[in-house]
Amino acid sequence: MAEELRIVLRNYGKIDPLNIDSYIAQGGYKALEKARGTDQKGLIDEVKKSGLRGRGGAGFNCGQKWWFAYMAQADQKYVVCNADEGEPGTYKDRLIMQNDPQSLLEGMAICAYAIGADKGYIYCRGEYPYVVDVLNQAIAQAKDKGVLGDFDIEVRMGAGAYVCGEETALIESIEGSRGEPRFKPPFPPAQGLWQKPTIVNNVETFANIPVIVDKGAEWFAAIGAPDYPGTKVFTLTGDINNKTFFEVPTNTTIREIVYKLGGGIPGDRKFKAVQIGGTSGAFIPEADLDTPVAFDAMAAVGATLGSGAVFVLDDSRDIVDVVTRIAGFFEHESCGKCAPCREGTMRTAELMEKIEAGEGSIDDVALLEKIGRVMSYSCLCGLGQAAPTPVLSTIRHFKADYNAKLL
């Protein structure tokens, strides 16, 4: 094992991203044609059976989500691609869009056919203006070729706020409002963009679709972990030799990613922790390194896959300092709509700074845990629910590092 397996990055380096013919020459748009020859229910069933789960973080069964939107009665439905990719250290969506934009468009077009939508949006991170160019060229070429049929795709630039990656905040932002999450339910497949049934999927999720349609659900479901089949793209940063990206089957373990693919820790340093999934990911200790990078297995150790960012820390790193910075990040990125996150991120940042400055007490740590606990199940959106994870996971696994700083 610990072999790379490229599904979403299948065309990486093999095609000219700015030339649709080169995509078509690799078999591009065959899947869309095949999909359009299938009835909508059968197509959605196939996606369901593949077991594909969202690659944007929440891990929801993709076909099931499409089914809700398909079933919803409406005069208009939308397909939205979440390409906000605001997570520091993450660039997997950019890799796909820059190197193989047509596969994203094809995935979206298949979804549009499945649910009965004729309008799509790609909400692209504001810091990726060159990617927007690539996408616009790709869309223009696809229109010229007529491969998209009557499905129209428009690119929207993100507003630069981290929370706008949350699907309902993203929808608000496309609508021209302040990018703030809505309460759920109703979920977007029932009432999304302009209150119409809307599918929001991640770039990586869509990029899997043409392959699933082409090779079949069974083929896909057999790859990786059964409850989270397929592959996952990881981007490696921090104290690791190979600071690059890998696409691996989801039964690969964290240890394999860090030590085999990632080449281990530079110098003669020892492993301290790895944070997976981005800023809100859990800090995973040595003891949990044999966990496979599949959604449920990760959840069992209190971790997530999130965006697929892998941030490795060696034993020279000061965990409390790192988490204090993260707390500052969330204090800054909270949108301020709901009370527990608006107040909780601020209080967490204050308390972390206090502890980091050597002025904290055991009571402060207890208070941090209480805030984190309450936020994790009371906040309006995933940002506030996940923001305490770094704090809670480090208090759990690296208590000694905290104790060393207390009064």
Add this chain to the structure above:
Amino acid sequence: MVNITINGMNVSVPEGSTILQAAQQVGIHIPTLCYHPDQSIKANCRVCVCEVEGNRLLQAACSAPVFEGMVVRTNTPKVLEARKTIVEMILANHPQDCLNCIRNGACELQTLAEELIIRDNPFELMIRGYDKDTSTPSLFRDPDKCVLCRRCIEACSVIQSVNALGIEGRGNNAMVVPSLGKDLIDSPCVMCGQCIHACPVGAIGEIENIDQFLAAVADPETIVVTQIAPAVRLAIAEEIGMATGELPMDVFVNGLRQIGFDYVLHTNFTADLTILEEGNELLKRVKEGGTLPMFTSCSPGWINFCETFYPDLLDNLSTCKSPQQMFGALVKTYWAEKMNISPAKIFSVSIMPCVAKKFEADRPEMRDSGYKDVDIVLTTREIGRLFRQSGIDFNKLPPSNFDSWMGAYTGAAVIFGASGGVMEAALRTVYEVVTGNTLEDVNFTTIRGFDGIKEATVDLNGLEVNVAIAHSLSNARKLMDQVRAGESPYHFIEIMACPGGCIGGGGQPITKRNQKRIERIDAIYLEDEGLSIRKSHENPEVKVLYDEFLHEPLGHKSHELLHTHYHDKKKKYL
């Protein structure tokens, strides 16, 4: 119907109900803060969270819809810890100022703190340190007390369509701010005060004029005279622990004497007078081809709105001053003369259901008596405070009558307090003036009630008059856009800025539910029915006023004292 279990109790509720609604049905109270019964769901405070079996996340009761077989628990340790921690964090940036606060005793945050047994808050007190905004004469904003529920924003944008308030900043820097300017006075705010009713706490309130009143009372040289607006009596009862409408007028009058008023008169008197002036103005416009439709002009929030958003329609506004300002101009001229009191000594106080009236009284054009016509305006709430301060037991207080010459009134004046009332009062008089016949049934019931826009066509001996009535400025906007487009079929339009009319005014007892406003409307028509004289032109003291002083409606004196003009507010951004 959907069957669910709440705390072990089975309940069957209509599909689409929320947990909060279902809980109400079984008599379980779930604490809330951002929830407002007449507004859209916000779900931003998270105080109402509950446990739902099978879900790791707590669910906000105000927003979570029920589903068949749902099992809800509203008071588990997990729930209680979450609620308490959230409220503790809110309180930890909140000024600990209850003792000095305008909402002391009527504050939803106070109630929450009590319900959740908040004692030793583990969070360090960190007040945000915003400046208090006292830029308008009508209402203040105290952002440090804001809990960011956003109810004021919805009141201002959805109910009033003014959009004077918005959210600025993110995270802990998020704050409700006036739009298009630093202070409220720079915003398009029309000072209706509906945001005060929407606010659960003391972050928005009326500018109080209680100290000026007490100073005037304390000065033996000053003669303190008051006028009471039609919508005040029934609501003031709510301030002193009685049911709406329960305080008899004559006991109320004595209460006012007890707190220091030398003379108690009634705005109803000038409401009747308004009908004579405005009714004749309408007939004149119809006969002489003046600007139509004519708009009523007694609601100062509406006047501000028209001046701000529809300056092109100012000619449609009746030139009649509001009853408050007619009263102010007369009390320091006609009444002073009749009572042989020097107008310089008169301190004229009006008691109003309204905060926009404070702004109106301060308008530079409102000095036609040679003095400030109305010195200060006290709201129903402020009078409630003064009553409580005085310690009067209204159950034991004997009655007392109004003082003479500007105290008599008819049922037509009383109904000014409800949406449709000014129109109905006008129709009662205009009908008799035009037809010369006696109006047998004075009740125009089709234009009563809480519908946002009401309309009617009245046949005045062959002269068909189309009228429309709107309350709340979002409804007014619909009629105005029609007028602007040249498509308005009406001759006469009544607009009240506040929901339900003055009974729902920004200065009334804090009113969360429209149901309360509807109760007050009912009380007002009951009062009208109980009066023997119900047509403005039959008011005996108004007759004396015309005989001895004004001589005729729209005459020279009237123009000098009772009519006014309007200004384009020229808000540059609108």
